[in-house]
Amino acid sequence: MSGGVKLIPDDTGAGRFLPWVVAVMVFLAALAVSGVLALDQGVRGWQAGFEGHLTVEVPAGRSADLDTRVAETLRILRSTAGVRGAVALDDAEHAALLAPWFGPDNPVADLPIPRLVDVELDTDHQLDFDYLARRLDDAVPGARLDDHKVWVAQLIRLARGVQFIALATVVLIAGALAAVVVFAVRATLSVHHDIVALLHVMGARDAYIARQFQNHALWMGAKGGAVGLVLAAATLFVLSRLVARLEAPLLDQLSLGPVTLVVLAFVPVAGAGIAFFTARLTVFGALGRMP
Amino acid sequence: MIRFENVGLRYGQGPEVLRDISFHLEPGSFTFLTGPSGAGKSTLLRMMYLGLKPSRGTISLFGADVARATRRELPAIRRRIGVVFQDFRLLDHLSVLENVALPLRLAGEVERRIEGPAREMLEWVGLGDRIEASPTTLSGGEQQRVAICRAVVAQPSLIVADEPTGNVDDAIGYRLIRLFEELHRIGTTIIVATHNQPLIEPFDYPRLHLEDGQLAGGPARAPALAAEAGLVG
Ligand SMILES: Nc1ncnc2c1ncn2[C@@H]1O[C@H](COP(=O)(O)OP(=O)(O)OP(=O)(O)O)[C@@H](O)[C@H]1O
Ligand SMILES: [Mg+2]
Numbered sequence: 001m002s003g004g005v006k007l008i009p010d011d012t013g014a015g016r017f018l019p020w021v022v023a024v025m026v027f028l029a030a031l032a033v034s035g036v037l038a039l040d041q042g043v044r045g046w047q048a049g050f051e052g053h054l055t056v057e058v059p060a061g062r063s064a065d066l067d068t069r070v071a072e073t074l075r076i077l078r079s080t081a082g083v084r085g086a087v088a089l090d091d092a093e094h095a096a097l098l099a100p101w102f103g104p105d106n107p108v109a110d111l112p113i114p115r116l117v118d119v120e121l122d123t124d125h126q127l128d129f130d131y132l133a134r135r136l137d138d139a140v141p142g143a144r145l146d147d148h149k150v151w152v153a154q155l156i157r158l159a160r161g162v163q164f165i166a167l168a169t170v171v172l173i174a175g176a177l178a179a180v181v182v183f184a185v186r187a188t189l190s191v192h193h194d195i196v197a198l199l200h201v202m203g204a205r206d207a208y209i210a211r212q213f214q215n216h217a218l219w220m221g222a223k224g225g226a227v228g229l230v231l232a233a234a235t236l237f238v239l240s241r242l243v244a245r246l247e248a249p250l251l252d253q254l255s256l257g258p259v260t261l262v263v264l265a266f267v268p269v270a271g272a273g274i275a276f277f278t279a280r281l282t283v284f285g286a287l288g289r290m291p
Numbered sequence: 292m293i294r295f296e297n298v299g300l301r302y303g304q305g306p307e308v309l310r311d312i313s314f315h316l317e318p319g320s321f322t323f324l325t326g327p328s329g330a331g332k333s334t335l336l337r338m339m340y341l342g343l344k345p346s347r348g349t350i351s352l353f354g355a356d357v358a359r360a361t362r363r364e365l366p367a368i369r370r371r372i373g374v375v376f377q378d379f380r381l382l383d384h385l386s387v388l389e390n391v392a393l394p395l396r397l398a399g400e401v402e403r404r405i406e407g408p409a410r411e412m413l414e415w416v417g418l419g420d421r422i423e424a425s426p427t428t429l430s431g432g433e434q435q436r437v438a439i440c441r442a443v444v445a446q447p448s449l450i451v452a453d454e455p456t457g458n459v460d461d462a463i464g465y466r467l468i469r470l471f472e473e474l475h476r477i478g479t480t481i482i483v484a485t486h487n488q489p490l491i492e493p494f495d496y497p498r499l500h501l502e503d504g505q506l507a508g509g510p511a512r513a514p515a516l517a518a519e520a521g522l523v524g
Contacts, residue, residue: 005385005389005396006384007382007385007393009384194380195382198380198382199397201340201341201342201369201374202369202370202374202393202394202397203365203366203367203368203369203370203371203372203394203397203398204366204397205366206362206366208397291341291342291343291344
């Protein structure tokens with residue numbers, strides 16, 4: 001170290017705006033990252049009720065008919081691309097499904113209840129839900145695809161897309177931050193070119209000269225990162241409060257868990273790290289052009 | 292110690308500023324580099340302290356071809372050379388004391404062994420009461436003395452001084468040359484560039500004379516000079 005002596009004065013102003021840039025970028029990146037994590041949790045929750053299965057409901061009409069109609073439903077399902085298998089639930093399984101609602105004694109055992117067919121989807125093939133729904137309805141009037149699950153499947157696909165965009169945004173923010181640091185360091189380097197050239201010719205190692213810049217960049221980045229994190233945390237807190245007030249079961253999954261908080265705390269660290277290493281490499285690059 | 296062989300230099304795409312420079316300085320020798328303004332003295336010294344790469348030819352320092360040194364080896368070689376720049380190149384944002392202490396810091400010296408030697412050097416050149424001042428508040432001659440202190444404080448093996456007496460009156464100039472003489476006596480190799488012929492008249496050291504980018508008398512005179520320099524060492 002230089003023993004507390006500032007060999008490169010940081011009076012150029014080139015570094016003064018850096019904390020604010022880092023603050024804004026950490027803020028944006030933290031929001032994007034928390035979005036990715038929240039969606040990830042959401043998707044996992046939504047998937048738990050899905051996992052490649054669909055349910056087809058065959059309504060109870062005259063009970064004599066029901067078995068035939070179930071058989072017809074099974075035949076159609078098994079001949080549809082994208083379906084791996086279809087099994088009609090038996091009485092015991094129906095009873096088990098109803099038990100949470102009516103208790104083990106099942107006081108409604110004599111009522112006509114719809115029969116359920118469990119459909120296992122072939123994840124390698126895309127299933128055309130609309131086509132299947134139309135075919136079923138034609139052959140077995142009243143048969144109904146459980147389209148809630150279809151909708152969830154589409155929601156998951158959308159969520160994955162949004163996640164991808166958010167991650168790409170984080171990468172872009174990191175790149176923009178690195179570019180800003182490069183410009184700031186280059187500006188300082190050109191203002192203090194004489195000092196840098198002198199240190200170089202006096203036998204200062206590249207790493208020694210780089211240290212004068214990278215430590216400053218690290219400090220600026222850490223300051224800005226802290227501000228950005230506080231802003232992001234406040235924003236997320238307000239958001240989570242607003243979500244909590246909605247009675248939307250799907251959004252329950254979007255709350256921020258402890259993992260999210262740990263990852264969020266890592267965002268300003270990454271920001272400061274990018275500032276540090278970018279400054280270091282920029283100085284090395286400039287020194288590399290000296291004799 | 293220092294050997295130039297057929298060294299030529301051009302700045303960018305410009306004309307050759309130095310041509311066919313060949314000479315050899317023995318370890319512990321004292322040499323004056325003379326020549327009119329614009330002859331190329333500073334340029335030659337710049338190559339000697341590794342501030343500039345020759346366009347052609349080879350330069351050996353401390354017995355090794357510097358072109359073959361790796362980038363990692365260069366800083367250590369540079370730290371063995373103390374340079375007095377023609378334009379001083381003091382750091383204005385640091386105190387006089389910190390300027391002189393700089394080579395010790397770069398050498399990785401421990402903190403308590405930095406201030407003492409720097410202070411001692413400054414007292415020696417009569418600036419003991421200005422150590423906390425900013426170089427910008429010093430006169431040209433005072434700055435020159437600070438620059439000389441910085442060049443010699445870390446006891447380099449080679450001292451390269453470019454017009455170290457350019458901004459002082461002849462009395463102080465004479466004393467500064469005597470300072471270099473002291474260092475020469477303890478074994479330091481010294482080369483001093485100057486165009487002040489009368490000032491160096493009393494000193495009986497060999498001279499390299501540059502004229503229009505060439506050593507006067509041409510390359511053929513180099514061996515004679517080397518022999519002369521060797522006698523002194
Ligand atoms: N950085 C540079 N770029 C281009 N040309 C240069 C540069 N430095 C010096 N020169 C040219 O090289 C030639 C030699 O310059 P140099 O400074 O080496 O002379 P000098 O002998 O030290 O002169 P002085 O006694 O005035 O200091 C001059 O013609 C000068 O214009
Ligand atoms: Mg000169």
